[in-house]
Amino acid sequence: MNPSRQRSAGQGDPLSLEKMKAADPLSPARKPKSPKPENAITIAVSSRVLFNMDVEQQIFEQKGMEEYLKYQVDHETEPFAPGPAFPFIKALEAVNAQLRDLYPESEELFDVVLMTNNHAHAGIRLINSINHHKLFVERFCMTGGNSLIGYLKAYHTNLYLSADSSKVREAIDEGIAAATMFSPEKVTQVSETQLRVAFDGDAVLFSDESERIYKAQGLDKFFEHEQAHENKPLDHGPLKGFLEVLGKLQRKFYAKGHRIDCPIRTYLVTARSAASAGSRALKTLRAWGLETDEALFLAGAPKGPMLAKIKPHIFFDDQMFHIEGAAELGTVAAHVPYGIAQKQPPKRMKDSVEPNSTQKGPQLLIN
Amino acid sequence: MDTEVRKTAIVKSDAMLVTAVSCYDIFDLHTQTESGTLGKGAAFTFIKAVQAVNKRLAMHNEKEALQFELILLGKDCEEQIKSNIFDSAKHYGLEIGRFYFCSREDFIETLKANKVKLFLSTDRDDVYSALKAGFPAALLCQQVSQQIQDQLKVLFSGDLIAHSEDTIDSLKDLGFSDVQIQNFKAGKSCIREFAMLIGEMRKRFGCEDSPLHIILVTVWGSRDVSATALKTLRGWGLYVDEAYCLAGAPRSPVLTTVQPHILWDDGLHFMKGTSHGGEQ
Numbered sequence: 001m002n003p004s005r006q007r008s009a010g011q012g013d014p015l016s017l018e019k020m021k022a023a024d025p026l027s028p029a030r031k032p033k034s035p036k037p038e039n040a041i042t043i044a045v046s047s048r049v050l051f052n053m054d055v056e057q058q059i060f061e062q063k064g065m066e067e068y069l070k071y072q073v074d075h076e077t078e079p080f081a082p083g084p085a086f087p088f089i090k091a092l093e094a095v096n097a098q099l100r101d102l103y104p105e106s107e108e109l110f111d112v113v114l115m116t117n118n119h120a121h122a123g124i125r126l127i128n129s130i131n132h133h134k135l136f137v138e139r140f141c142m143t144g145g146n147s148l149i150g151y152l153k154a155y156h157t158n159l160y161l162s163a164d165s166s167k168v169r170e171a172i173d174e175g176i177a178a179a180t181m182f183s184p185e186k187v188t189q190v191s192e193t194q195l196r197v198a199f200d201g202d203a204v205l206f207s208d209e210s211e212r213i214y215k216a217q218g219l220d221k222f223f224e225h226e227q228a229h230e231n232k233p234l235d236h237g238p239l240k241g242f243l244e245v246l247g248k249l250q251r252k253f254y255a256k257g258h259r260i261d262c263p264i265r266t267y268l269v270t271a272r273s274a275a276s277a278g279s280r281a282l283k284t285l286r287a288w289g290l291e292t293d294e295a296l297f298l299a300g301a302p303k304g305p306m307l308a309k310i311k312p313h314i315f316f317d318d319q320m321f322h323i324e325g326a327a328e329l330g331t332v333a334a335h336v337p338y339g340i341a342q343k344q345p346p347k348r349m350k351d352s353v354e355p356n357s358t359q360k361g362p363q364l365l366i367n
Numbered sequence: 368m369d370t371e372v373r374k375t376a377i378v379k380s381d382a383m384l385v386t387a388v389s390c391y392d393i394f395d396l397h398t399q400t401e402s403g404t405l406g407k408g409a410a411f412t413f414i415k416a417v418q419a420v421n422k423r424l425a426m427h428n429e430k431e432a433l434q435f436e437l438i439l440l441g442k443d444c445e446e447q448i449k450s451n452i453f454d455s456a457k458h459y460g461l462e463i464g465r466f467y468f469c470s471r472e473d474f475i476e477t478l479k480a481n482k483v484k485l486f487l488s489t490d491r492d493d494v495y496s497a498l499k500a501g502f503p504a505a506l507l508c509q510q511v512s513q514q515i516q517d518q519l520k521v522l523f524s525g526d527l528i529a530h531s532e533d534t535i536d537s538l539k540d541l542g543f544s545d546v547q548i549q550n551f552k553a554g555k556s557c558i559r560e561f562a563m564l565i566g567e568m569r570k571r572f573g574c575e576d577s578p579l580h581i582i583l584v585t586v587w588g589s590r591d592v593s594a595t596a597l598k599t600l601r602g603w604g605l606y607v608d609e610a611y612c613l614a615g616a617p618r619s620p621v622l623t624t625v626q627p628h629i630l631w632d633d634g635l636h637f638m639k640g641t642s643h644g645g646e647q
Contacts, residue, residue: 034614065574119574120583120597120610127594138589139616144580144608150624155616296503 022236025184032100033106034138035107037156041245043092044115044152048163049091049120049181050137051080051129060067065119070121078325079132084183084332086133088313091195093136095263099249102256108249113155114140115148117167159242161334179316179334182323186352188311188330194263196312199292200303200336201281203318205243207235208339210277215340226277234280234289238338240288240318247290266309268292271322273299304329307338318342382432384564386485388413389493390441390452392507395459405455409489409509413628414461415577416519421462423578424571432514433568437461438481441468475500485561487629494632498553503561506630511623518580521565522627525585525596525612526635527554543635550634559603574608582609582625587612587635598636600601 060068092110120142130137141151160171160178171178202211214222225256255264272278274297296306304325307315318336327335372498398406417435424431456463469477486497487507497504569579593612611621
């Protein structure tokens, strides 16, 4: 057996034996091994939602790719500050720690993968930042401008979060659950031990079929339709699968007696009202064998205040109006660009740079 | 050694990246049209990608000395096939400077005699023979489709670059066989030379819109291994465009998406003792 050598990786030195043993599951002082993608719940995050890259994004938009990459390399040893997905990722790690305690052999864990269009020149700074914040992100794809879709699929991605709505839309079109993340206007303290995920109903968990009726025929017809079809489950929406995997993990906690203090809590936050259209929503979930811990029927009232009380790590909605309302009061909100509501452009939120808007050359967006 | 040589007019200099490929990889010797033109082989589009790089290099600088100079090798070819190969190369407009036909035993000698700086083959055994004889050699990847890509993609293994000679033997603890370790060492031996050459070439182009793309894939290691590999390559003058870190995830789905042409192999396949059975 070779003696171990204490050399730090990342200085351009060859790798020490110590680091290699860290990858060996039988070695005592080890990092946990990453689960196989087909077993894990893979959350793919872009660099701009994991970290705050506002300064760098501005340099890219104003001065172009070469200047942007030079800046990244020049500032390589300066870690980025956390981005909007950061609290969510930390909460996933907390859940993983608890899952490992209860099920040490299981690979049904969250696996966070950095999935970015970024050029590998920015890679070392990103890796240094991950190290600085002690995040458990072992896997990454930096595609240097090429499409992410093949890689999202290669990792069996369960959820893709990005700051770039065009990439999110592309992913949803390919059947991958995805959402565009926005930073809240103020920082809310969220739980470090319990993961809280809030979902809108229509066009997020469910299809947009009922929303279409509401838009085409008005509120009364919508109520009529929903009550008439109360017992017919709605079709599924892009985030149904993600709720499903969360439910699966919840049941693992219940099985070990952690029902009341389950480290995962889910919420349905819908504009439907409990009196009428809400019933169909609940019955649909039940028909799918799914449930949320809490179901909040707002009957059209703004979602912001309710979400501020719940303090979720992330809230998914298909309508920018609700996203903006949530962000105003400090909730990290993620837009699901799916369904009939997308015909209207976003009102106030600063979206990321769209292709062809300011760039002349190849559509090399920093993601 | 029976060597038939045909030269065409191209810029000649010592700086040329003399690259030898096998005719079996470029042409499909089993399919022919009536006129004797051979079908396209598994790595046919590689030639086109190389030609695109050469064209762009010449655009930047007419007198560019560092270009790919392609040599086609044929092992144990029959006479009829030889002329089919000449004609097919002409038919497809392939800019191949020289053709060498030799016997299986002599192919290393042929590489030596022609100062080959890079040998590419879809046959792993051939690649390792060349590496062990001291020639930079890499896998020529079978292309999934005949569609011409707009980039020549050169892929390096992060595990290979990051590990040193000292740590290689301990790989046996992780379940790799002696043969795999030998291949790993062979892959390590010539990689710096090749990386520096390709790095030089890559520098001729900007970050965007480059006809040459450098890719780093780290299969077994996690992010720190990748960081070490990126820094090592940078130290050799090679800047990476795309980087993927798998930390033990299966490599095929990622490689299928990347679609490299040239892959500098690390020899660590079919790892025993893990749940990754089969091709990794």
